Amino acid sequence: MRKRIGALLAALVLLTGCGAGSGIAVVEEAPEAEAEMVKYVALTFDDGPSPRCTPRLLDGLQELGARATFFVVGCQVVKDPDIVQRMAAEGHQVGNHSYDHAALNQLTSRQALEDLEKNDALLRQLLGDGDYWVRPPYGLLAEAEAAALTVPLVNWSVDTEDWRTKDSGKILDVIYRCTEDGDIVLLHDRYQNTVDAVLAAVAHLQEQGYVFVTVAELLALKGVAAEPGVTYRRA
Numbered sequence: 001m002r003k004r005i006g007a008l009l010a011a012l013v014l015l016t017g018c019g020a021g022s023g024i025a026v027v028e029e030a031p032e033a034e035a036e037m038v039k040y041v042a043l044t045f046d047d048g049p050s051p052r053c054t055p056r057l058l059d060g061l062q063e064l065g066a067r068a069t070f071f072v073v074g075c076q077v078v079k080d081p082d083i084v085q086r087m088a089a090e091g092h093q094v095g096n097h098s099y100d101h102a103a104l105n106q107l108t109s110r111q112a113l114e115d116l117e118k119n120d121a122l123l124r125q126l127l128g129d130g131d132y133w134v135r136p137p138y139g140l141l142a143e144a145e146a147a148a149l150t151v152p153l154v155n156w157s158v159d160t161e162d163w164r165t166k167d168s169g170k171i172l173d174v175i176y177r178c179t180e181d182g183d184i185v186l187l188h189d190r191y192q193n194t195v196d197a198v199l200a201a202v203a204h205l206q207e208q209g210y211v212f213v214t215v216a217e218l219l220a221l222k223g224v225a226a227e228p229g230v231t232y233r234r235a
C-alpha cells in the first residue's frame with residue numbers, strides 16, 4: 001500500500017498553558033500555504049495609561065508600524081488624558097476597562113453599568129463620539145449586563161500573565177509559544193518588562209509575517225461582524 005503524505009500537516013498542540021484556561025490537547029490541520037500567509041494579531045493593553053510605561057510603548061509601536069488596543073481605566077485617564085489622546089491620534093483603538101477597576105461581577109447590575117458608563121462618558125468627552133468597546137476588569141461581567149451594552153466586549157485568547165511574572169523572558173516565551181493568526185493577546189502597559197517584551201516580540205514576529213492590528217480591525221479582517229453585547233476572545 002502506498003501512503004501519500006499530502007500537504008496537510010497534523011500538528012499536535014500539547015498542554016502548553018496557552019489560551020484562556022483550557023487544558024485539552026487538540027489536533028489541528030495546518031493549511032498548505034501557512035508559511036506565506038499574513039497573520040493578524042491584536043495586542044491589548046489593560047489598566048493604563050501609565051506615565052512611566054505607555055509613552056515608551058507608543059514610541060516603539062509607532063517606530064515598528066504596529067497598532068494595538070488599549071483598555072484604559074477612568075481613574076488613570078483623568079491623570080494622563082494626553083496619553084490617551086495620543087493613543088487615538090496614532091491609530092490605536094481605545095476601549096473601556098471601567099472607571100475604578102472594580103470586579104464588576106461583584107457589584108449590583110446598576111452599579112456595574114454605571115461604572116462602565118462613567119468611563120464611557122469620560123472617553124467621549126476626551127476623544128469624541130465613538131464606540132468604546134468594553135473589557136471588564138478580570139474579564140468578568142454578568143451576562144445580563146453584557147447584553148445591556150451597546151458595544152462589543154473583548155476578552156483574550158492568549159494570557160501572558162505579565163502582571164504576575166513581571167519577567168520579559170517569560171512574557172516573550174508565552175507570546176512566541178502561544179500566538180497564532182487571529183489571537184487577541186492580554187498585556188498590561190504598566191510594567192517596563194512588558195514594554196521590553198512586546199517591542200522585541202513585535203519586531204521578531206513581523207519578520208515572520210505577522211501584522212499587528214486593533215481588535216476592531218482584526219475582527220473586520222476575519223469577516224466577523226462585531227455585535228453589541230457579545231464577547232470576542234479571538235478572531
Ligand SMILES: [Zn+2]
Binds near residue numbers: 046047
Ligand atoms: Zn485590568
